[in-house]
Amino acid sequence: MSIGAVLAQLRAEFPDVTISKIRFLESEGLVSPGRTQSGYRQFTAADVARLRYVLAAQRDHYLPLKVIKEQLDAADEGTVPDPGVPRPPRQLVSVGAPPSAEDFAADTGNRLTQEQLLERAGIDKPMLAELEQYGLIRAGAAGFFDEEAVIVARTVRKMTEYGIEPRHLRAFRASADREVGLLEQIVTPLYRQRDPDSRARADEVVRELAALSVSLHTLLVKAGIREVGGS
Known part of the structure; x- marks a missing residue:
């Protein structure tokens, strides 16, 4: 073919x-x-x-x-089952469907109004205002929200049940922005090249680095929690 x-x-x-x-x-x-x-x-x-x-x-x-x-x-080499056999996914912690590398590449294109976001996330307007105030949720230029905003809102809502408020989560936003900034420094030179293959390479690199970033973050949190528990 x-x-x-x-x-x-x-x-x-x-x-x-x-x-x-x-x-x-x-x-x-x-x-x-x-x-x-x-x-x-x-x-x-x-x-x-x-x-x-x-x-x-x-x-x-x-x-x-x-x-x-x-x-x-x-x-x-015949040391593992045939590649066509599905293998177990990574054990990542997430709210909702497990993310894939493709999720880092592009927006889903689905646009939600404020009312739709409130209904699907199960939050009220004052809480949404707090989420926006502390940068945890950001509306697009046209004022619409994406699917990730729903997941973020649901996650924060669950955390509030343990006494954590949106203002306590500013560090999460700052940390995510720093991680994105680091990845941007790495892949920007690739995106600036005119070779079409370089664009595909940049897309692949940023997806893999994003996946590794999530994995590293999870491992560091796990290690920290073990220290908190004294184990």
Whole structure:
């Protein structure tokens, strides 16, 4: 199959996949298509299966490419089950559906009014005002909210049951902004390059770094909690 035919097969399940993304995965050693005498890529059904596994592992299991490649290499050597067999996702703490690496790449596009946000999150206007005051929720330029705002509001509402108020959570906002600033410094040079493959590389890097950032944050909190408990 040509790369265009592969793209057509994958897009039904992975709408965000592009030819640049497939080429990037090839450059990272996740798939190795053959070549015609003219130099055009030729993919087999097995190549498509590998690509499908890689994309699903990123989207559903939040795995970085390094880990996925290790799994595929091990599968090629016969030391683990076939790559097509789903593997357990990372054990990340979240409210609502577990995030995937793709969640870091783009907005879902769903827009909510203030009334819709209040209803879905189960909060009132005074609490929303506090969340906005301390930067925990931010409306878009048109005044609408996204799905993440609902999850944030629900999370804070649950925390208030333990005596934690939105004003106590300003440090969370500041910490997140610092993390985003660090990632921005790393990927901005890639985004400035005109090569289309560089854009795909930048997208991949920022997603993986975001995943690692969440994992590191979780581990540090766990370590701190153990110290609090004296264990």
